[in-house]
Amino acid sequence: MNIERTSDVQIDEEVNFEVLISNPNIIKGLSKAGYERPSPIQLKAIPPGKLGIDVIAQAKSGTGKTIVFGIIALGMLDLNNLKPQVLVLAPTREIAVQIKEVICNIGRYMEGLYCHVFIGGLPIGKDLPKLEKCQIVIGTPGRIDILLRKKNMSSKNLKLLVLDEADKLMESNFFSQIKKINVKLPVNKQVLAFSATYDKPLLKALSHFVRNPHHIMLSDDTLCLQGVLQYYQLVESPETNNILDKFKIYEAKFQKLAELLGRVPFYQCIVFMNHRGLDQQERLETMSKARRFQIRVLVCSDLIARGIDIERVNLVVNLDMPKDAETYLHRVGRTGRYGTYGLAISFVDINEMNFIESLKENYHVGIHPLSDEISFKHHQRTLTTETDQKAYEKFLDERDIIKVQIPEIPPVLFSTDDKQKESHYYQWYNNWYNYQISNNDFIPPDLLFK
Structure with a gap:
């Protein structure tokens, strides 16, 4: 099935992965995962990476950088050697877990592959048995530093170091740990560094780890993915800034969120707030359920x-605006992945409008006011085509949905005394259910609020 994708991941060359990769098991794994043709960053970065050259690569978030170093790492392994040969460092535990899933996914047909993740927040005692058989080590700097310092992890066979989200890893809170780790690794290893953004201070920091690197810079004038429509909506807020007024602003934003989720069809939605509350195990379980x-x-x-x-x-x-533009760009980059289409909507109060104006003027972000007249039909239609036959079969396997049965009424997460909204909700539900029993395909209901 041909999927409409943006030029972020399109190439003009008639090239498939068989031109770039000689290992048939990796090609088979890529095909099983739904990757048939390389994206621009994959086409440019895989060849020098396979030659053993140090690479510093820049490309937009969501254009397939993980696949690049996953292919390079898998291609250099000696599967008869069970000791660590590749080390991948990531700034967050969640990213480390995701990298492991991606590499294991495309390496599923490589018999004898051992790839494990090592992160803080979990007992270190559970790491030791995994290190007995582990060719690809993926982890956060803090945990890897401990494992190397205590000599729980051997590095003498290590051939490749990958720095994912390198801009974050080169910040002061990680930089000293990365230097300590690097000292304990072989001098003649290959280094690959990937990020969506690069500047002179970052390149200077990376110079401590790379040797005569090959630079690949693919990002255009805007750091936003082309398939993401961005809007903001101003929420009325009191003129004062006391605690009670802040609660009122949040109440207004939550009401707008409820209205939005009832208006815009979606498969899955991420709502960003400036807070945290789950421990590590809860976060990992939540991410697993979301996937x-x-x-x-x-x-x-x-x-x-x-x-x-x-x-x-x-x-x-965005229920809260982030502290800086870079974080905003990473947030909205959670949709429109790999050339697909998505929506990013920010609810802002009057104090946050300066941030919106800065995005427009300083970062050339195409963000516009949200109005009732705006139609999302094109993006919704294109988004649904992303669930191609392979993804649909995977969806059926995961949910054990063989055919549509009589579903329970979807949960109502917000309650009010508004009988008109309540009536609208159940009318919507009846329409959704009647559609389900008249169609073979399962279409998930969108969350609506009464």
Whole structure:
């Protein structure tokens, strides 16, 4: 099935992965995962990476950078050697877990492959048995530093170091740890660094780790994915700034959110707020449920704004604006992944309008006021085509949906005394259910609120 994708991931060359990769098991794994042709970053970065050259690569978030170093890592492994040969460092635990899933997915047909993740927040005692058989080590700097310092992890066979989200890893809170880790690794290793943004301070920091790197810079003038429509809506707010007024602003934003989720069809939605509350195990379980489509709406902080890829997310909502433009770009980049289409909508009060204007003027972000006249039909139609036959079969396997049965009424998460909204909700539900029993395909209901 041909899927409409933006030029972020389109190439003009008639090239498939068989031109870039000689290992048939990796090609088979890519095909099983739904990858038939390389994206621009994959076409440009895989060849020098396979030659053993250090690479610094820049491309927009969501254009397939993980696949690049996953292919390079898998291609250099000696599967008869069970010791660590590749080390991948990621700035957050969630990204590390996702990288492991991607690499294991495309390497599923490589018999004898051992790839494990090592992150903080979980008992270190559970890491030790995994290190006995582990060719690809993926982890956060803090945990990897401990494992190397205590000599729990051997590095003498290590051939490749990958720095994912390198801009974050080169910040002061990680930089010293990365330097400590690097000292314990072989001098003649290959280094690959990937990020959506690069500047002179970042390149200077990376110079401590790379040797004569090959630079690949693919981002255009805008750092936003082309398939993401961006809007903002001004929420009325009191002139004062006391605690009670802040609660009133949140109340107004939540009301707008409820109205939005009832208006815009979506598969999955991420709502960003400037807070955190779950421990590590709860976060991992929540992310796993979201990927299995057991969670439709995920409310989270900026911990997952970077690098996290949940394939069915086609709506991102900012309930709070982030502290900087870079974080905003990473947030909205959770949709429109790999050349698909999505919506990003921000609810702002008067104090946050300066941030919106800065996005427009300084970062050339095409963000526009949200109005009732705006139609999302094109993006909705294109988003649904992303669930191609392979993804649909995977969806059936995960949810064990063989045929549509009489479903229970979807949960109502907000209650009011508004009988008109309540009547509208049940009328919508009846229409949805009648559509289900008259069609073979399962179409998930959108969350609506009464």
